[in-house]
Amino acid sequence: xxxxxxxxxxxxxxxxxxxxxxxxxxxxxxxxxxxxxxxxxxxxxxxxxxxxxxxxxxxxxxxxxxxxxxxxxxxxxxxxxxxxxxxxxxxxxxxxxxxxxxxxxxxxxxxxxxxxxxxxxxxxxxxxxxxxxxxxxxxxxxxxxxxxxxxxxxxxxxxxxxxxxxxxxxxxxxxxxxxxxxxxxxxxxxxxxxxxxxxxxxxxxxxxxxxxxxxxxxxxxxxxxxxxxxxxxxxxxxxxxxxxxxxxxxxxxxxxxxxxxxxxxxxxxxxxxxxxxxxxxxxxxxxxxxxxxxxx
Amino acid sequence: xxxxxxxxxxxxxxxxxxxxxxxxxxxxxxxxxxxxxxxxxxxxxxxxxxxxxxxxxxxxxxxxxxxxxxxxxxxxxxxxxxxxxxxxxxxxxxxxxxxxxxxxxxxxxxxxxxxxxxxxxxxxxxxxxxxxxxxxxxxxxxxxxxxxxxxxxxxxxxxxxxxxxxxxxxxxxxxxxxxxxxxxxxxxxxxxxxxxxxxxxxxxxxxxxxxxxxxxxxxxxxxxxxxxxxxxxxxxxxxxxxxxxxxxxxxxxxxxxxxxxxxxxxxxxxxxxxxxxxxxxxxxxxxxxxxxxxxxxxxxxxxxxxxxxxxxxxxxxxxxxxxx
Numbered sequence: 009x010x011x012x013x014x015x016x017x018x019x020x021x022x023x024x025x026x027x028x029x030x031x032x033x034x035x036x037x038x039x040x041x042x043x044x045x046x047x048x049x050x051x052x053x054x055x056x057x058x059x060x061x062x063x064x065x066x067x068x069x070x071x072x073x074x075x076x077x078x079x080x081x082x083x084x085x086x087x088x089x090x091x092x093x094x095x096x097x098x099x100x101x102x103x104x105x106x107x108x109x110x111x112x113x114x115x116x117x118x119x120x121x122x123x124x125x126x127x128x129x130x131x132x133x134x135x136x137x138x139x140x141x142x143x144x145x146x147x148x149x150x151x152x153x154x155x156x157x158x159x160x161x162x163x164x165x166x167x168x169x170x171x172x173x174x175x176x177x178x179x180x181x182x183x184x185x186x187x188x189x190x191x192x193x194x195x196x197x198x199x200x201x202x203x204x205x206x207x208x209x210x211x212x213x214x215x216x217x218x219x220x221x222x223x224x225x226x227x228x229x230x231x232x233x234x235x236x237x238x239x240x241x242x243x244x245x246x247x248x249x250x251x252x253x254x255x256x257x258x259x260x261x262x263x264x265x266x267x268x269x270x271x272x273x274x275x276x277x278x279x280x281x282x283x284x285x286x287x288x289x290x291x292x293x294x295x296x297x298x299x300x301x302x303x304x
Numbered sequence: 305x306x307x308x309x310x311x312x313x314x315x316x317x318x319x320x321x322x323x324x325x326x327x328x329x330x331x332x333x334x335x336x337x338x339x340x341x342x343x344x345x346x347x348x349x350x351x352x353x354x355x356x357x358x359x360x361x362x363x364x365x366x367x368x369x370x371x372x373x374x375x376x377x378x379x380x381x382x383x384x385x386x387x388x389x390x391x392x393x394x395x396x397x398x399x400x401x402x403x404x405x406x407x408x409x410x411x412x413x414x415x416x417x418x419x420x421x422x423x424x425x426x427x428x429x430x431x432x433x434x435x436x437x438x439x440x441x442x443x444x445x446x447x448x449x450x451x452x453x454x455x456x457x458x459x460x461x462x463x464x465x466x467x468x469x470x471x472x473x474x475x476x477x478x479x480x481x482x483x484x485x486x487x488x489x490x491x492x493x494x495x496x497x498x499x500x501x502x503x504x505x506x507x508x509x510x511x512x513x514x515x516x517x518x519x520x521x522x523x524x525x526x527x528x529x530x531x532x533x534x535x536x537x538x539x540x541x542x543x544x545x546x547x548x549x550x551x552x553x554x555x556x557x558x559x560x561x562x563x564x565x566x567x568x569x570x571x572x573x574x575x576x577x578x579x580x581x582x583x584x585x586x587x588x589x590x591x592x593x594x595x596x597x598x599x600x601x602x603x604x605x606x607x608x609x610x611x612x613x614x615x616x617x618x619x620x621x622x623x624x625x626x627x628x
Contacts, residue, residue, distance in 0.1 A: 141324045144612055146604050148567030153601050156589045240453050242590055267465045276454030283449035
């Protein structure tokens with residue numbers, strides 16, 4: 009067989025696996041529902057300027073806190089801004105922070121986890137101690153402290169979230185690396201004279217990738233909640249409207265005591281739905297990757 | 305290894321974690337900001353003498369390693385300087401009625417969430433695949449995905465604004481004169497209801513899911529099959545064989561969950577203006593009161609570490625199989 013036909017076969021095999029995956033995923037009703045909600049939010053985030061009737065800087069100062077009407081679908085906030093439009097623009101912030109923070113978290117976690125698991129020894133015990141330490145520390149107060157010191161910017165929030173949440177990923181990746189390291193094919197590669205870098209990229213990384221995938225998704229859910237929490241505490245980036253920040257302003261300007269439900273309900277509902285969609289997708293992936301759970 | 309050695313080992317671990325916390329705090333508040341004096345001393349409200357005294361207290365004119373030693377010494381006595389906004393020692397601010405208020409919110413919320421989670425989780429696992437099972441799993445997923453403070457806002461919107469049966473904010477009615485202790489207790493509990501409900505709702509989902517999966521694990525064990533074969537009643541199997549074994553890991557979870565619970569408490573307290581540590585963090589952040597922030601973070605981290613050691617020891621005591 010020549011090289012070309014091997015390559016074609018490989019591609020076909022890969023295609024079959026993707027199809028098989030899609031079929032199992034389609035049968036999972038949580039996963040499907042999550043994917044539909046997520047697609048909706050991605051659409052909102054990407055096409056915000058075309059969907060939203062106003063922009064975040066359009067203020068109708070004469071009409072603050074006006075109730076939902078045909079002019080303002082979800083009413084207005086304290087500056088007379090259209091809440092429906094703010095909600096749509098806020099999608100982008102939540103998504104971007106969630107996805108980037110999660111990617112950074114998993115990159116740090118994977119690097120540390122593989123390094124600790126593969127090399128072992130003193131590096132491993134120091135990393136274990138460090139992850140234990142970070143796992144025990146109360147996450148939100150640590151994020152608050154870091155965000156307060158670094159100052160409000162969207163990049164600082166991404167950094168703060170990932171620096172506090174990487175240890176969980178590192179833990180999981182490390183234990184997976186430990187078991188792959190002991191396998192016979194790694195031993196065989198070593199016997200053939202393969203270097204550490206080759207083994208890590210050729211054998212360890214492909215084996216931990218499915219796990220990484222599920223963790224990225226589940227981490228996004230956590231990161232979105234963290235961003236919303238920090239913004240609600242007034243640590244958000246004022247130049248990027250986000251759902252947590254909307255709730256912060258709603259709370260600050262007494263929307264509650266005045267019973268302005270149209271300012272309080274939509275942002276929380278949006279956070280909840282987006283996080284829920286990621287959680288459902290994450291669980292569906294986890295179920296497919298760890299078939300042991302499937303029979304439950 | 306006996307229980308005594310285990311306790312000793314955990315205490316040493318605790319001491320190491322304590323020093324790691326001190327080091328992290330030193331790094332965050334002394335090394336990371338370009339100019340630590342701006343973080344500790346440069347408050348326009350401080351007099352020249354106060355500034356001089358603080359400079360001496362923290363040894364900010366000395367080399368970094370000497371500052372670190374001074375910092376360790378100060379950490380033992382919770383000497384974190386003077387709060388920017390309250391102009392009082394941080395130590396007096398954190399060891400006050402605020403700490404008691406936070407504990408009065410967190411401990412009952414954790415207990416309630418555990419009990420609720422264990423009960424609902426048991427029923428869900430017992431009737432696996434039923435409507436009750438899928439609904440409760442989904443509901444706990446929803447509560448996990450929902451921001452705590454938003455639930456708090458909803459609780460207030462419904463119970464305070466529309467129904468008018470709960471107060472809006474605070475931990476006691478301001479300006480009220482109590483005639484006796486019972487009146488105070490009633491007022492306090494009335495204010496506690498909202499935050500307690502919120503924090504319990506948010507925390508219980510995690511316990512439910514863990515209890516459910518623990519029980520399902522236990523049910524697949526050989527001794528359950530043996531118990532069934534012996535003809536024991538389903539009740540005996542569930543209570544004496546199933547729950548007894550499934551409930552143990554919940555103890556450890558309660559300790560580990562302290563960190564999660566504190567994050568929830570910070571947000572809940574902020575929303576309800578509950579006069580506790582969480583609310584204090586919020587104030588410290590908004591006023592950029594760094595010495596106060598430093599003190600609160602240190603105390604919260606310490607609380608979590610201590611809670612973890614205690615639950616580990618309780619777990620080792622309850623489960624004789626586990627002797628590390």
